[in-house]
Amino acid sequence: MTIEAPAGARVIFERPELLTDRSTHYCPGCGHGVVHRLIAEVLGEMGLGSRTIAVAPVGCAVFVYDYIGVDFVEAPHGRAPAVATGIRRVRPDAFVLTYQGDGDLAAIGTAEIIHAAGRGELLTAVFVNNGIYGMTGGQMAPTTLLGQRSTSSPNGRDAALDGYPIPMTEMLAVMPGVAYAARGSVADAPAIGRTKQYLRRACEIQLEGRGFAIVEVISNCPVGWRMTPTESMERLRDVVAKQYRPGVIVDRTKEA
């Protein structure tokens, strides 16, 4: 739907060209839509839309291909980095981006992300961490915080029973194949602005052929967290960001 600006008015905010003109299936207040928009903005601004082959995950963002207007390949649960590896190696001129949630990347797909990073694949990995399995009804994820209630940790995550949250991005950052690892957040406008800068840098690094780049984005899940959208954003800023601290975790392009 296009709305013409009245005479004399100035357009200051538009839908990015690569963000499709359709309503998402996400719950009200969900952060996935924000991350989608940032990706669409960055790819559009960098002129990468027509050469991007992106890989869609299994989880809440399974329909990401309906919202970002680039070529997509669907991956089985957790396998996006392997699928993207295959694409990257046979299409050296393509720009390849993966989009995964925390269940997908940090549980079932642990081997695939570690080894794609270990090989230093020229990929840009977007990792949306909301600490829960949203699509299947709010079960505990590898990233769920200690004490956090979920439908499969009804009394709160207990380290003795459930183990500790896994800091995937810090783990990946120690690997020499990882050129860039950063953590953004969708908690507020300044955090979203910084997240966009991280995403842009992670895309530039692929184009420069420097190695594997990952941007974790801590996000909210109002329904899974049993909170209002506002409460969930406050928790994201005041609790989650204290555990998963936003910022650049490693940038090996600056070390050389």
Place this chain on the structure above:
Amino acid sequence: MTTATIPPTTLHHGHRVLMKGNEAMAEAAIRAGCDAYFGYPITPQAELLEWMARRMPEEGRVFIQAESELGAINMALGAAATGARVLVSSSSPGISLMAEGMSYMAGAEIPMVLVNVMRGGPGLGGIGPSQADYFQATKGHGHGDYRVPVLAPSSIGEAMALMADAFELAEKYRTPVFILADGTLGQAMEPVELQFREPPRLVAGWAAQGAEGRPPRVVKSMHLEPEDLEIHNRHLQAKFAEISAREVRWASESLEDADLVIVAYGTAARVARTAISHARDEGLRAGLFRPITLWPFPSAALAAVAARTRGILVVELSAGQMVEDVRLAVEGTIPVAFEGRTGGMVPTPDEVLEALRRLQAATAAGRTVSTVEVRP
């Protein structure tokens, strides 16, 4: 380090050379235009991966030793989803891990060729030759309603020829294709007349290659609405019906005057051939019916053969899997007996000959032969 048995530069189409099965299949895939190979080491197919590790970079093509069979099949999925010609190989336990990717590729209609150099199971089993993955290959492999063409070579030369055919079938029908070999075919060396052929490339008007100048494409298997998924499944089933109607292959030997027919594929067919020769020496007129496509199974052709013969003996390196398709094909019209060994054991020609004699005696006496006979 395993060294290749023959330098690739000396391999020319039509020449006769002594070559190992795994290496022959690998080189045949390269000459068929394979763009990318993904694998993981497992006995008894490791030489195929090793050949590719050396040869694919020489040809400027893609080779990756993946972190697992899951990694390998999903790298294949990604590469093939862009329209590349892709080969993956493994052996039985690794093939089980690849079932997930195969199901997605069947659903998303992504072409690829997967070689299974079968070993004995279940579980870790052993590393000897086996045909115990017939059910897995022909009845769907992964989850969901689907079939994939399954090609079963019985010699190294035939395995080379089928490699090009497999890529052609995969791309024509947009489907994964199995080449079902066994440890003997993979490990043995035999003289082969080199069969190289590069099938023409079709325009992959469905592939994800970057949406330059066209609307974006999505290569996917998901259809969340039941109505949509049923429409997709009907489309897949129509494709499977077309493959069943057009792509059935089999070979036969000495059937003209045969009273008894052995049905066997792969290595088992070679044992059967020797047994048939010995049987004929003693006046027992036996012939061979050898399915080359295990799916689609040559049911109609076998039913026509059954109408002219008195009994069938199925020989497999398994506890009896293809025998079920044989019985479905002949629909109880003649006796179907079974002779098989498992766990990496191969039936000897004498054992098969003895089974033929028992079948001959039973059919002569008018007895029904319906029990599945398996040796321990």
